[in-house]
Amino acid sequence: MIQAHELTKRYGDKTAVDRVSFTVEPGTVTGFLGPNGAGKSTTMRMIVGLDRPTSGTVTVNGKPYAAHRAPLHEVGVLLDAKAVHTGRSAYNHLRALAATHGIATSRVEEVIEMTGLQTVARKRVGGFSLGMGQRLGIAAAMLGDPRTLILDEPVNGLDPEGVKWVRTMVRYLAGEGRTVFLSSHLMSEMAQTADHLLVIGRGRIIASGPVRDIVDATREVSVRVRSPRAGELSELLAGQGVSLVATEPGLMEVSGRTAEEIGELAAGAGIALHELTPLRASLEDAYMSLTHDEVEFRTEHASASVGTPEGAVR
Numbered sequence: 174m175i176q177a178h179e180l181t182k183r184y185g186d187k188t189a190v191d192r193v194s195f196t197v198e199p200g201t202v203t204g205f206l207g208p209n210g211a212g213k214s215t216t217m218r219m220i221v222g223l224d225r226p227t228s229g230t231v232t233v234n235g236k237p238y239a240a241h242r243a244p245l246h247e248v249g250v251l252l253d254a255k256a257v258h259t260g261r262s263a264y265n266h267l268r269a270l271a272a273t274h275g276i277a278t279s280r281v282e283e284v285i286e287m288t289g290l291q292t293v294a295r296k297r298v299g300g301f302s303l304g305m306g307q308r309l310g311i312a313a314a315m316l317g318d319p320r321t322l323i324l325d326e327p328v329n330g331l332d333p334e335g336v337k338w339v340r341t342m343v344r345y346l347a348g349e350g351r352t353v354f355l356s357s358h359l360m361s362e363m364a365q366t367a368d369h370l371l372v373i374g375r376g377r378i379i380a381s382g383p384v385r386d387i388v389d390a391t392r393e394v395s396v397r398v399r400s401p402r403a404g405e406l407s408e409l410l411a412g413q414g415v416s417l418v419a420t421e422p423g424l425m426e427v428s429g430r431t432a433e434e435i436g437e438l439a440a441g442a443g444i445a446l447h448e449l450t451p452l453r454a455s456l457e458d459a460y461m462s463l464t465h466d467e468v469e470f471r472t473e474h475a476s477a478s479v480g481t482p483e484g485a486v487r
């Protein structure tokens with residue numbers, strides 16, 4: 174479990190992390206989601222004692238990271254997958270890490286197998302692809318069989334197979350009861366991987382909770398209605414606090430009423446419907462609307478908001 178209380182980090186005038194409080198529970202994958210520069214890495218570095226908080230506290234499994242006698246058994250960390258001595262083989266890198274932390278060599282073989290590195294384990298890390306480097310980083314994080322895993326952007330730059338592998342791996346580890354905390358700037362990725370989300374923007378938590386709740390809370394629902402008697406239906410709906418846009422003859426988008434309510438109303442008036450489709454903002458739209466004011470550097474561009482049919486979530 175990770176518990177942060179009023180965690181704050183300032184660099185000069187810049188507040189990178191601003192009074193952040195949260196709990197990351199065991200047995201779940203918690204996604205730490207935010208645009209570039211939002212404060213994800215700084216928060217993670219403070220959790221593992223690499224940055225000292227300006228104020229506030231953070232504990233892992235009940236104690237500050239530095240207070241653990243065998244931290245590698247408590248917390249596995251992937252912060253920068255490229256921070257490996259590139260002349261060494263993956264096997265030697267892991268063996269050196271294990272030796273300095275009193276971990277048996279047999280565990281090195283285990284994590285190599287767990288991360289699918291068997292065929293490249295004796296090769297120089299310098300020649301590794303990004304995906305292999307990420308696997309090695311996760312192998313190193315798993316070396317101490319830790320109860321808590323912290324992974325900073327573990328899928329960054331991976332191909333679809335690598336992304337899927339990380340996703341399956343972290344879900345499996347959480348299923349074993351471990352605490353898994355991973356960061357990303359991609360909502361679509363987090364929505365498929367995480368159970369809970371912690372959304373951060375400009376150093377502040379702007380949303381937290383189960384993935385579904387966050388998406389539901391930020392989405393704007395409208396309903397696409399097609400009817401040969403659309404004119405009559407729109408008169409019926411008018412004056413009921415709904416907003417209604419006729420997109421083409423016989424077709425309209427209605428906000429302020431659910432599909433069920435519109436269907437009942439139409440049936441009551443004997444009006445046939447040829448289509449009744451709930452529309453919702455995509456996950457990316459929900460994320461954009463959450464973080465819109467929190468992005469450090471924004472490219473200004475006009476973009477039409479296009480609803481997607483329910484179920485066709487991107």
Ligand SMILES: Nc1ncnc2c1ncn2[C@@H]1O[C@H](COP(=O)(O)OP(=O)(O)OP(=O)(O)O)[C@@H](O)[C@H]1O
Binds near residue numbers: 211
């Ligand atoms: N050592 C430092 N000195 C000064 N400013 C820093 C330092 N480290 C981070 N920052 C600033 O703090 C803010 C948060 O950075 P951080 O790296 O934590 O964000 P992030 O969410 O991890 O972003 P990214 O996805 O780009 O890595 C940024 O504005 C960054 O420029």
